[in-house]
Each structure stands twice: as structure tokens, then as C-alpha cells.
Amino acid sequence: MPNNVPSQAPTLCPCGTGLPYEMCCGMYHHNPGTAPTAEALMRSRYSAFVLNDFDYIAATQKLESDPEQSADDVQDSxxxxxxxxxxxxxxxxxLEKDKTGMVAFTAHFKEGKHxxxxxxxxxxxKIKNAWYYISGEHEVQGNTPHVLPEEMKLGRNDPCHCGSGKKFKKCCG
Known part of the structure; x- marks a missing residue:
């Protein structure tokens, strides 16, 4: 496992399949280039972002817009x-028999208090039997309400997740 991945792997895979990490994205993280489908690669890349495995991100992309992007570049951003x-x-x-694929997804995130x-x-x-991320069209929306998972419970004095600017205890809490 790369140095920037926590030595304690999560029990359940961060990609949301409900499978154990080692039986899901973990096996692709240990062996880049083995994801059998575009969706499996996309999920494994998401999990790599969760785990800060920027080496895996760099190894599984051949960006049309920035072919020389390194793991350090990915980490910086x-x-x-x-x-x-x-x-x-x-x-x-x-799918396994295809040469190209598209996966549309939504990912919720937190940056600081936002x-x-x-x-x-x-x-x-697919290039030489391995899937690669080549490009994406994306839209980022800030201050979006969503159901928070257990690991992201807000404290009473944290800003509310609904984006009101009020403290959680005075708003949705």
C-alpha cells in the first residue's frame, strides 16, 4: 500500500458498495490497472481520494488536458x-468488453467548514486491457445540504450544514 494511505484500512469500502474494503477497492489499490470496468475504476479512484492515495489516482489516469499530472499535483489540489x-x-x-465508458456520479465533500x-x-x-480516467465534465456546488454520515456529525457550535451561516445548535440542530 502506498505510503500516503493509512496503515489501518477502513472496514467498509468508502465507495459505498457496502463490501469490505479489501474485497472491493482495496484489491485495485494494491494492483493498479486491474479494475475490470469503468465504474469499478471510478469507485476505486473515489476511495483513493478518500484515503489520500494520490499515487493510485496518478497511476489510473491518462488525462487529455494534463498528461503529465503527478501524484504531487493531485495532492496539492x-x-x-x-x-x-x-x-x-x-x-x-x-464493461469488460468495451473500450470506452462513461460514469456519472455525485460526491459530497467537506473543505474546512464548507x-x-x-x-x-x-x-x-481501456488501453492495453487497463481502464484509465481520461477526462470529466464537472460542476461543484457549495453549501449543499445532504444527509451526513455518522463520521461527520457536527458539533453544536459548528456552522450548520445547510449553509445558513448560523451555528448548528441555532439552526438545524
């Missing part, structure tokens, strides 16, 4: 983001 929840909205192609939602339509390409 994502290290302060806490990924909360993933929902896969749509897939087109991207919460938001990333909606993306990701494009994938």
Missing part, C-alpha cells in the same frame, strides 16, 4: 478535501 459520500447516477458502456457536492460525468478508456 485535493489534500484539504474530506470526501463524505458517493452516489453513482448513470453508466454507459465501460460542504459541497461535486457532480461529474467521467470518461474512461
Amino acid at each position: 485535493n489534500a484539504s478535501t474530506q470526501w463524505i459520500k458517493l452516489a453513482v447516477n448513470e453508466t454507459q458502456d465501460g 460542504i459541497g457536492r461535486l457532480s461529474e460525468r467521467s470518461l474512461f478508456k
Whole structure:
């Protein structure tokens, strides 16, 4: 496992399948290039973002817009983001027999005291029997309300997750 991944792997996979991490995205993290479908690669990349495994992110992309992007570049732009929840909205192609695929997803995140939602339509390409992320069209919405998972419970004096600007205890709490 890369140095920037916690030595204590999560019990359940962060990608939301409900499977144990080691039987889901963990096996792809240990062996980049083995995700059998575009959706499996997208889920494993999301989990890598959750776990700050930026080496895996860099190894599983061949960006059309920035082919030389390194793990350090990815870390610089994502290290302060806490990924909360993933929902896969749509897939087109991207199966084992396909050469291209598209996965549309929504991911909730927290950066500092701000919460938001990333909606993306990701494009994938199979090159020499391995799937790669090649590009994506995305939209980021800030201060979006959503159901918070247990690990992101707010304290009474934290800003409310609804985006009102009030303390949680004086708003939705």
C-alpha cells in the first residue's frame, strides 16, 4: 500500500458498495490497472481520494488536458478535501468488453467548514486491457445540504450544514 494511505484500512469500502474494503477497492489499490470496468475504476479512484492515495489516482489516469499530472499535483489540489459520500447516477458502456465508458456520479465533500457536492460525468478508456480516467465534465456546488454520515456529525457550535451561516445548535440542530 502506498505510503500516503493509512496503515489501518477502513472496514467498509468508502465507495459505498457496502463490501469490505479489501474485497472491493482495496484489491485495485494494491494492483493498479486491474479494475475490470469503468465504474469499478471510478469507485476505486473515489476511495483513493478518500484515503489520500494520490499515487493510485496518478497511476489510473491518462488525462487529455494534463498528461503529465503527478501524484504531487493531485495532492496539492485535493489534500484539504474530506470526501463524505458517493452516489453513482448513470453508466454507459465501460464493461469488460468495451473500450470506452462513461460514469456519472455525485460526491459530497467537506473543505474546512464548507460542504459541497461535486457532480461529474467521467470518461474512461481501456488501453492495453487497463481502464484509465481520461477526462470529466464537472460542476461543484457549495453549501449543499445532504444527509451526513455518522463520521461527520457536527458539533453544536459548528456552522450548520445547510449553509445558513448560523451555528448548528441555532439552526438545524
